[in-house]
Amino acid sequence: MKKGKVYFQNNTVSLIILIISIILTLFYYMYFNTTNMNFEAEFSYNLLTVNTVFAGFLYTMLGNMVEFSTRPKIREKDKAGYIDKYFSPIYFGLFFFVISVSIEMLILFFNLDWYLSFLLFISRACSFVGVLYFITSSYMLRRMINQVRK
Numbered sequence: 001m002k003k004g005k006v007y008f009q010n011n012t013v014s015l016i017i018l019i020i021s022i023i024l025t026l027f028y029y030m031y032f033n034t035t036n037m038n039f040e041a042e043f044s045y046n047l048l049t050v051n052t053v054f055a056g057f058l059y060t061m062l063g064n065m066v067e068f069s070t071r072p073k074i075r076e077k078d079k080a081g082y083i084d085k086y087f088s089p090i091y092f093g094l095f096f097f098v099i100s101v102s103i104e105m106l107i108l109f110f111n112l113d114w115y116l117s118f119l120l121f122i123s124r125a126c127s128f129v130g131v132l133y134f135i136t137s138s139y140m141l142r143r144m145i146n147q148v149r150k
Contacts, residue, residue: 010081014088017136021129029121039116041108044123048104051127054134055097061141062090068148086140093133100126 065087069078077083103123106112112119 010084011088013085013136013140014092014133017089017129017132018092021125021132025125025129028125039107039120044104044108044120047123047127048101048108051097051101051104051130054130055094055101058090058093058097058134058137061137062087062094064141065090065144068144071148074144074148086144089133089136089140093130093137096126096130096133100124100130 065083068074069083074083100123103119103126107116107119107123
């Protein structure tokens with residue numbers, strides 16, 4: 001149990017963003033009419049492009065973080081569990097972008113129209129949350145670069 005507690009303490013920022021985004025998404029879905037979301041192919045193609053670009057940047061950040069973690073001083077911090085907070089926003093962001101890209105691909109390329117307005121809402125919500133994690137990941141990467149430079 002102690003290991004789980006440490007994991008949550010080391011990833012506080014990621015978990016706070018996740019909880020806030022879930023609450024905001026549920027609030028928006030419950031109190032605003034999302035059943036009338038219009039499908040616009042051009043908007044969906046643009047969203048698909050933006051999501052894949054952000055996911056690509058997150059993969060690049062992940063590569064940088066892996067390279068940084070090979071350095072001896074960073075490796076020591078990683079063994080102690082202090083580096084998880086730098087990786088987790090990247091993982092969460094990638095997860096949400098992959099979900100959004102998958103839904104957009106199903107809608108655009110396979111003409112999936114089953115609960116179309118709900119799928120559009122989930123895709124856009126995942127994209128929004130992914131951008132939040134991208135911003136957090138950029139900040140955390142900057143902090144890691146500052147540590148490596150010292």
